[in-house]
Amino acid sequence: MEWSTGTVGRHAIAGIDAHPDLELVGVWVSDPAKVGVDAGRLAGLDRDLGVVATSDRDALLALRPDAIVHTAMTDDRVAEAIADLTAFVAAGINVVSSGPVILQYPYGVLPDAMVQSVVDAARTGGASLHVNGIDPGFANDVLPLSLTSLSQEIDEVRCLEIADYSTYRQPVVMGELFGFGKPMDDQPMLLTPGVLSLGWGSVVRQIAAGLGLTLDEPLVERHERIAADRDYETVSVPIPAGTMAALHFEVIGQVDGVDRVVLEHYTRTHPEQCPDWPRPADGDGCYRIVVSGEPEMRVEVAHHARHGDHNVSGMIVTAMRLVNSVPAVVAAEPGLVTALDMPLVTGRGLVSRG
Template sequence: MEWSTGYLGRMAVEAVDARPELELVGVFVSDPAKVGVDAGRLAGLGRDLGVIATDDRATLLALDPDAIVYTAETETRFMPAIEDFRGFLRAGIDVVASGPVLLQYPHGTLPEEMIAQLVDAAREGGATLHVNGIDPGFANDVLPLVMTSLSRRIDLIRVGEIADYSVYHQGETMRRLFGFGRSMDTLPPLLRPGMLAAGWGSVVRQLAAALEVTLDEPLVERHERLPADRDLSLLACEVPAGTQAALRFEVVGQVDGEDRIVLEHVTRTAVDQAPDWPRPDHGDGCYRIDILGEPAMRVEFTHHAEHGDHNESGMLVTAMRLVNAVEAVVAAEPGLVYAKDLPMITGRGLMRR
């Protein structure tokens, strides 16, 4: 079952249809205009799938699906999403979800009693919850952990995103949360003490847990900001000269005061900004993993849509990571399951003639 048919949800519907072992049995929508529309039409497939979208939760849960792919917006409705999950899990329905990202690995970030409520609901229903995506997600949990299987000694792991956000389409996120286009005298909400660790600390803590490393507490937060040297007109907002135009931050896990696991984001709104900050080895943006030790290793992961840009493909790889994980999540023990615990997930069955 697909829960929500926004930009990501429409991709998830198509992804479910592409997986040979999955059958779409229901679709939840919150927009009244979508009620009664075939899921294939909502997903832009140009054909019917024989599944009609509805906003009737009871009707959908009565279908008794094995799993729900949950792509509804969660960052501004954290507690409603938690309540959704508890209800699904108690009903015995496995869930793979794109958020809230805190649940990618919530230990040390969320109160343990809140985590326990989800675990209790899962055990009551015999169901499993898995939250993942690309960042936080595959690019900074699965990919670096796979690389560590080649290590003899690990001194430092650095994972992160280097990106040009000039074509990023989320205006509210760009301006209000990140502070782009706002005065350099105003500290954006993202950079208030504890916020970076709340958003990305799960990445650092999951890597530490997988490597059996005990980190110092609290995690360390660092950031730099740079103003625009000229007026910029972005897809999401305007950035007048002198206002914030570039941001670099780190969330750091230390051991005895020494950096060991670093989550880094380097965000520009013009490709010529901050020439001394990290840049991709190729192209304008990437996810990068650096492992210092023996041997030293670097991987840069990029993506691009067949008929669009990296923003579209970023949504697509998120949707596919979730949908392709459904079978493994259904097979997992009841509770919360994390990327570090799942078996290898592949695109089995997706190579076509």
């Protein structure tokens, strides 16, 4: 079952349809205009899949699907989303979800009692919950931890997203969370002290757990904001000259005051901005892993959609990390499943026959 059909959900529907081991049985939507529309049309497939969208939550849960692929927007409704996911697993339905990202690895981030309530609900229902995607997700859990398996000595693990967000279609995220297009004396939600650690601290803590590190508390946050040198337009928000146009931030896990695990983002809203910042080796967006130590290692993952740019493919890889994880999550022991618990997930069955 697919839960929401927005920028990620539409690609999840296409992915479920393409996966040989999965069958779509229902689709939930919040937009009344989408109710009664076939899932294939909502996914842009130009064909019907025989499953029509509904906003009737109870009717969908009564179908008792093996799993829900949950891709609804959660950044601005974290508590409500956690309640939704808890209710799903308590009802015995496995869930893979793109958020709230704090549940990717909530240990040390959320209060123990809150985490335990989710785990208890899942175990009572006999279901599993796995929150993942690309970032937070594969680009800063499985990928960097796999790379460290080649290390003899590790000084620092650094996970970077370097991207142009001008074509990222999420007005709430761009305007309200990041603060792009807002006056420089405004404090966006993302830069409220502690919020970066809520958003990305889970990946820092999960890498540390995978490496057997005990981090200093609290995590360290650093950021710099760059004002627009002229007017810019993005698909989500306008950025007048003098307002916030680019953001660089770090969430750092230290041991005895030394940076050991770093999550870092360089976010532009136009490719011409901040020429001194790092750039992808290829294209307009990438994920880069740098492992300092013996040996020094660097891996860069660039992506680009056939019908769109790196921001479109970013939605695809987020959706497909979830979809391709469904069989493993269904097979997992009931509870909260993190990347440290997952077996190898591949694109099994998706090689093109064309």
